[in-house]
Amino acid sequence: MRSTARRTAAVLGAVALLATACAVEDDGDGETAEDGGTEEPGGDTGEIAFDVGVTEEPCPDAVNPDNGCIYLGVLSDLSEGPFAPVAVPITAGQEAFWARVNEDGGIGGFDVDIATYTRDTLYDPQQHSARYREIEPNILALAQTLGTPTTEAILSDMDADNVIGAPASWWSGWAFDDSDQGLILESGYSYCIESQVGLDWFAANVSEPATVLAVGYPGDYGGDSAAGVEHWAEANGAEYAGFVETAPNTIVGSQDAAVSAVMESGADAVVLAVGPAETGEIIGKTVVSGFGGQFLGSVPTWNPALLESAAADAILATYTNIAPWEGIDGTSAAHDAIRESLDGGNPENDGYIFGWVWSYPIKAALEAAAANGDLTREGLRSVVDGLEVDYEGALPAATFGADTNENAIRQAVINRPDEEGTLGVSTIEAEVTGETAEAYDYTSACS
């Protein structure tokens, strides 16, 4: 009896897949009435309409074999692209996040699967768009799309397909509909708010900097951060010593140019938006040459192994890390769950926590759509405007919607390197906000 029902459902599912364009809602209802009503007492699948990327069949290796399955895609950098060192833990963190969701019973009678449609795109827009088109017919949404240019490459397709996604970057553009079509559900601050909160905290707790300098990679990362530094300097009457544009060591070989620019600037506070190896080199070389200022580093500047490098002493003395949320030693319910998922082990770096926290908005959207009884792509997209996301304390509850200036998250966590900390840092102040960042008129992308 059960196997026949399944087979019918499979056939119907296949038909539904072939004819995605037409009569979507009838299809979904027809299937669920047959199976869901009798066998899933707790689940309310019966009333939920769905089509692409959602099946009545359980996920492969399902935690709850009685549930249906929601397929989410992951487009990341998993073998030899430039961001593989952080993208691999990010993806592992997301796997753990959704495994926990499934263990808690799934969403609206469905488990969530991200492994089946995880693809390696090497941070290359060409691979990214080809792989997106490959998995698009089988997924409901994207659990991760890594990188700014890569995501921009698939955005018009996502718009036409009504696919929403969670980014793996903190570019300011994701907060605005004209650069993300309302499809990208970002978490936490953007780099340009980050540098402002960091400097606000620095001015209040360390010393009021007379000269500030930005060092970073041009574009979505360093460019954003530098825009924040420039605005902060203007608002607080400090001197803006400029934006030193550098590039990863894989391109320039060494950060000597940035080092001499930092030495020359005589800045009191330098905001870094580079990679971890580059951070270590800039701090190590400037401090040894007698630079007297302090460094504020953006989230991705940190890697626990920096404390084993030649620059360790200089880093311990002069470096402060700004992060959107607490690290592995954090105190919120979300952090308890993260540690539980690791079974007492440690992740390789903070990417694991990024991946975990970045997943909350998609989960909230799925739950909202399931509650509306509409797990189609259109249904999912329609809940984004005004969506409330609960981060289990990792971040304050966020609201997605048109008014970014009102809804944007403007708080950060301040970490200092610490040999005792699990991932080499310990938090010295959480939920930091600052006057400049609060007052910033956030109405368009910073870079």
Add this chain to the structure above:
Amino acid sequence: MIGTAILQRRDRVRGRPLLYTSYAADQAILNTPAKRWWTAVLMIVVLALPFLLSRDLTSLMMTVFIYAIGGIGLNLVTGYAGQVSLGHAFFMGLGAYTAAVLGGAETDRVLGFGLDMAIWLPMAGIVPALVGLAVAPLAARVRGLYLAILTLGLVFIGEHVFKEARPITGGAGVGRSPAEPVLFGMDLHGTYHAFGYILPRDAMLYFVCLLIFVVLAVAARNLARSKLGRAFSAVRDRDIAAAVMGVPLQRTKTLAFAISSFYAGIAGALLVVVIGQMTPANWDLFLSIQFLAVILIGGIATISGSIMGAAFVVLMPRLVSELAGSVPFISTAPGSGFLTVFHVQTMLFGALIVLFLVLEPRGLYGLWVRVRNYWKAWPFSY
């Protein structure tokens, strides 16, 4: 091409398909009945593909055509004229940015004039061709590996210029969106009705890419059997001997570079239309190497080889990723196990290039010739 095909029909001797009674018939592009048949069948299949394949495979096929255009361009300068170039990525980038400025949308970050594809597409070839003309005199002075790395210099210097020319390229990091494929007012990204069918999304773009590809491939094939094409081969085989015979070396090499750059520019402009976004870092050494792989794997100095090579380079990663899933004992979850399926995919791609070049020196074209000759002589072994 059409002229020679007609000529050929008149010159044909009944029942002796391989007897040629004129030079033109012997040199015709489709000089055997088998070639004519297969070309016709292939064209029909290719025209039907967007209706048979899913959208992602259609866009992969589009990428194959575009890589074939670029590969043919590189084969003209490297395969036919013997001037090894690693600068192909630079010329592709130049074409793509020319197209994007002329045909792209203006934003507060980047320039864009929003012109029609009928304007931006030819310009995307002409501008790189002019730049190719300008650098050719220098390139003609050196040869072999010196030339390869000299042209690689173009890629590195070009990448630097692209990064700095922000109003044109959007700078490093975010980059910019490509030209809009609007041909004579018709948006090729749109969905259209034809003969009672709803054409799949991007099908129009597919047909236009196919058309451009066919035109450029036939043009290249004709070029290769023209006076200029023979001059190319003479320069490749022994440039001093060619000069002694009265082939103008400088002019021949310069023309080879300019024509190759034209093809590269067109390929670059179309490629980003399919991708959707470009950053200066996309036009790097590895793109140049990919195109060198296209012609080496496909077959040096053959047009059909370039097409097969393009299919290999574009389709193989996809095929490999399907294969890698069936390799036992590897993990599909990133961050666990020694090698994940993603590592295996990338390594397999590398290993396949090695394996292929080791086993089949003349490329896919050579493989095809061997298969063809086997069946021609069948059931005899030779």
Add this chain to the structure above:
Amino acid sequence: MAELISSGLVRGLGIGSTYALLAVGFVIIYRATSVVNFAQPALMILGAYFTSVFISSAGLPFAVAVVAAMLVMAAIGLATERIALRPMVGRPPFAAAMVTVGVFITLYVVAHRLIGSRVRAIRDPWGLEPVDLLGVTVAQIDLAKIVISLTAIAVVGLFLARSRLGLAMRATSLDQEVALAQGVNVGRMFGLAWAISGALAALAGALIGTVAGGFEASLALVALKALPVIIIGGLDSIKGAVIAGLFVGVAEALTRTYQPRYADWLGANFDVAVPYVIMIVVLMIRPYGLFGTREVERV
């Protein structure tokens, strides 16, 4: 003046000497087999990785660890030649070069997997310590790079010039068939060239990997800077590779220090393009590099 010496000349010579190491590796393989070895970046980063592992996990002293890593990479170089390159003997050099690209892709994945998600540091004895050199403060590591690299290159040079094997290698690069007729095992010479080149790449990796903040797998691509170096020096000249390597290193260091100050309009990170600009200028004057052998043209 102090700045010119410390962050210009000494730093430049330090970086340049590592370019020279890599370039000599390229030249040795090129002379033996006429192939440009695009796998060199992967060999370099794996060398840096093994050095770092031998120091941090096995607790070996720096010098021992470097030599051990050089041996490992020599073995990997040898194996690569035997498996992937030997079948390409007699084929067009560019097909063989493409084979090395395939090898690079494969080994680069291995490097990524081994290095993983953490920055790796080579705990070298010099770190960031400065030293007083004739009244100017320079970094110890820069001097160490110069001394170690030039010593290693001198050893290779001596080996090629004085030993029987070196003589056989030079004979092979002059004319393979004649060498064969004289009883030289040409295949073994190819393997030896790859082994030496792998060891030099490992040494370069160990020195480049001492960068203060540690290294990631992507640092491998720095080895491509040796490409303009070998062209400037002349493809088949070891002397040329050394001189051009040092020259390019100094030119880069000077650009990094002074270009942002005096020629800002050239844009950020112009030093990346500088080796290629120098290369183009050199080729305009000398089409076979500074010390390369002019090809004899016969009809």
